[in-house]
Amino acid sequence: MTVATKTSAKHQISWAVAILATVVLAVYSTIYSLTHGIHEVFPFLYFLPIIIFVYQYPGRGVLFSLGLSTIFLSLVYYYSASNTTLIAVSTAWFVIFVTIGVVTSSFAESLKAEERKYRGIFENSQAGIFTFDLQSQEIREINTKFARMLSYEREDLLNRNLSAILFDADGKSAFVRTVAELSRTGDVELFFHTRDNAVRQFLISASLSQDTTVICSAIDITERKLPSRSY
Amino acid sequence: MREHLFSEFEEVLQLFIIAAACIGAVLITIFSLTHNVFEVFPFLYILPIILVVYFYPKRAVLFLLCISLMYISLIFLLASGNTTLLVIATAWFAIFMTIGVVASSYANKLLDEKHRIRYIIDNSQDGIFCYNPSGGSLIEVNAKFAKQLRFERQELLGTDISQIWTDTAERQRFAQLLRTEKKPIETEILLRARDGTVSRFVISPLEVTHDRVLCSAVDITGEKIVDEEIRKTLDDLEEQVRARTAHLERINEELKAEILEHRRFESTIIDERRTNPDREEERR
Numbered sequence: 001m002t003v004a005t006k007t008s009a010k011h012q013i014s015w016a017v018a019i020l021a022t023v024v025l026a027v028y029s030t031i032y033s034l035t036h037g038i039h040e041v042f043p044f045l046y047f048l049p050i051i052i053f054v055y056q057y058p059g060r061g062v063l064f065s066l067g068l069s070t071i072f073l074s075l076v077y078y079y080s081a082s083n084t085t086l087i088a089v090s091t092a093w094f095v096i097f098v099t100i101g102v103v104t105s106s107f108a109e110s111l112k113a114e115e116r117k118y119r120g121i122f123e124n125s126q127a128g129i130f131t132f133d134l135q136s137q138e139i140r141e142i143n144t145k146f147a148r149m150l151s152y153e154r155e156d157l158l159n160r161n162l163s164a165i166l167f168d169a170d171g172k173s174a175f176v177r178t179v180a181e182l183s184r185t186g187d188v189e190l191f192f193h194t195r196d197n198a199v200r201q202f203l204i205s206a207s208l209s210q211d212t213t214v215i216c217s218a219i220d221i222t223e224r225k226l227p228s229r230s231y
Numbered sequence: 232m233r234e235h236l237f238s239e240f241e242e243v244l245q246l247f248i249i250a251a252a253c254i255g256a257v258l259i260t261i262f263s264l265t266h267n268v269f270e271v272f273p274f275l276y277i278l279p280i281i282l283v284v285y286f287y288p289k290r291a292v293l294f295l296l297c298i299s300l301m302y303i304s305l306i307f308l309l310a311s312g313n314t315t316l317l318v319i320a321t322a323w324f325a326i327f328m329t330i331g332v333v334a335s336s337y338a339n340k341l342l343d344e345k346h347r348i349r350y351i352i353d354n355s356q357d358g359i360f361c362y363n364p365s366g367g368s369l370i371e372v373n374a375k376f377a378k379q380l381r382f383e384r385q386e387l388l389g390t391d392i393s394q395i396w397t398d399t400a401e402r403q404r405f406a407q408l409l410r411t412e413k414k415p416i417e418t419e420i421l422l423r424a425r426d427g428t429v430s431r432f433v434i435s436p437l438e439v440t441h442d443r444v445l446c447s448a449v450d451i452t453g454e455k456i457v458d459e460e461i462r463k464t465l466d467d468l469e470e471q472v473r474a475r476t477a478h479l480e481r482i483n484e485e486l487k488a489e490i491l492e493h494r495r496f497e498s499t500i501i502d503e504r505r506t507n508p509d510r511e512e513e514r515r
Contacts, residue, residue: 040315044322051333089270096277100330103281107337114344117439121348124415124437126449127357184354205354209347219356224453 015056022049023068030072034079039086043093046072050101058108065101069094128202128218130157134180135212137162149202149220151195167191167199175206183208189221245286252279253298260302264309269316273323276302280331288338295331299324358432358448362392364406365442379432379450381425395422409436409444419451 026045033042046068054061076090122129128146132139139160147154150165157165166172168191178185184207191199206216256275263272279298284291306320352359358376362369369387377384380395387395396402401420408416417435424430430452437445 040319041322044326047326047329051329055333085270092271092274096274099277099281103284104334104337107334107341111337111341111344114341114348117445118344118348118351120437120439121351121359121445121447124435124445124447125351125355125357125359126433126435126447127355129351129355187356203356205356207350207354209350210343215347215350215354217351217354217356219449 015052019049019053019056022052026068027071027075030075031079034075039080039083039089043072043090046093046097047100050097051104054101054104054108058105058112061105061108062098062102065097065105069097069101072097125217128220129216130218131209131213131215132162133212134176134208134214137176139165140213146218149194149200149218150192151198156195165192167193175204179206179208179214245282249279249282249286252282256298257301257305260305261309264305269310269313269319273302273320276323276327277330280327281334284331284334284338288335288342291331291335291338295327295335299327299331302327355447358450359445360387360448361439361443361445363442364409364444367391367393370443371445376448379424379430379448380422395424396420397423405436409438422448 022045026042026049029042029045033039049068050061050065053064057064073090073094076086080086122141122143125143125145128143128149130139130142130146139157139162142154142157144154147157150157152165162172162176163169171190175185175188175190178188185205188204188206190202190204192202194200200220200222202218203221204216204218206214208214252275256272256279259275260272263269276298280291280295283294287294303320303324306316310316352371352373355373355375358379359371359373360369360376361371369390369392372384372387374384377387380387382395393399393402398421405418405420408418415435417433419431419433421429422432430450432448433451434446434448437447439445
């Protein structure tokens with residue numbers, strides 16, 4: 001078993017324990033409150049397991065919130081069947097729990113789907129894609145395609161400064177300045193170093209995202225430029 | 232223009248729904264507190280909170296802080312003598328804030344992620360198109376892809392992919408490959424531009440959902456032409472070298488034959504001198 005798998009298993013167990021503990025606490029408090037005539041506060045305790053569960057397992061969030069809400073309603077019916085006001089309020093709580101579960105898990109699911117889509121586009125692209133921080137100019141993400149174009153492994157370039165691969169210092173400064181001023185560039189031709197010190201020409205377009213991350217797309221045009229140079 | 236009007240109407244409608252939900256919650260709170268019905272009214276605040284998180288995630292936290300403060304202020308104002316109610320209201324306040332912060336944080340992240348994808352699609356150096364493999368319609372096309380085929384983006388959206396990818400057999404082979412191949416696919420296809428010219432593209436597909444395939448495409452026609460030109464030049468050079476070699480070999484053969492002829496002639500003369508010395512004398 002690798003270190004990463006062990007850590008992930010530990011992580012999963014910690015979350016499972018946290019969820020179980022909050023569920024037990026909510027159910028125990030419900031039983032205690034209903035048997036002792038305290039009807040006001042115990043429903044609030046059900047929000048915690050629902051939110052934690054949805055955060056960790058968004059795909060099963062609706063089922064979990066439905067299950068937990070059913071347990072809650074069953075306990076109220078079992079212990080206070082004669083209290084019609086409490087039953088009416090608990091039914092409203094039931095609806096709220098399920099609504100919260102559905103809303104948050106739908107957001108979380110959509111978020112995961114979008115992240116998968118982003119990752120897919122990033123890795124599947126026929127163009128090289130890399131992102132860097134505008135302030136530090138450090139490379140944050142880079143797809144395998146672009147790393148290969150420069151004869152590097154992906155990991156070799158992560159967190160490295162742009163200067164490590166950009167050949168032309170003036171070109172780099174002008175490029176970064178344009179992104180900072182206009183939030184995007186058109187097609188810019190830049191020269192990059194490869195790992196074996198060859199220089200290749202790329203066509204780059206960049207745009208500044210909502211934080212300070214610059215997303216760049218690049219294609220190698222060295223071969224395209226060769227015939228036009230030779231004429 | 233029509234789209235702009237529709238989006239404006241939609242925004243007004245959204246604001247109206249949120250305002251109605253807020254006013255409803257506040258009025259019912261006042262009515263409940265003044266008529267001693269304490270059980271149900273806090274639930275009504277969940278609706279505007281969820282609506283704001285859904286429609287305006289960026290401003291949701293500020294909004295829910297305001298509405299939660301409004302709720303707790305009404306309780307303190309109209310039921311300050313009821314300590315149990317004050318305690319419950321404080322718990323509700325915390326719940327409103329938690330729900331709002333959690334949901335809006337998800338909604339904001341979702342929005343950021345959508346923006347990031349939009350940035351990549353719009354600014355990518357490769358052409359990107361998304362289509363429905365069963366229906367065949369083009370769902371998404373970036374400007375680069377449209378430009379490569381000399382179309383406007385709007386012209387391609389919603390049209391059938393067969394308009395640009397005319398080879399049905401090739402499309403079917405590709406669909407089959409998508410279904411069976413588990414590893415990332417990279418394949419060459421022919422696409423027809425607006426003016427009827429056919430270009431060669433290398434594409435890599437990504438199955439986003441069962442009815443959406445997102446493809447990254449790069450026009451390699453130019454590269455193919457350059458490759459073809461280089462190949463032709465190399466073939467020409469090879470042919471020239473072959474012809475030159477053959478020519479040289481021929482000259483070589485001719486020279487060899489000439490030398491042999493000379494040698495044969497020399498030896499004939501020498502032999503003649505040896506065998507007939509009198510004739511040689513006579514000639515002198």
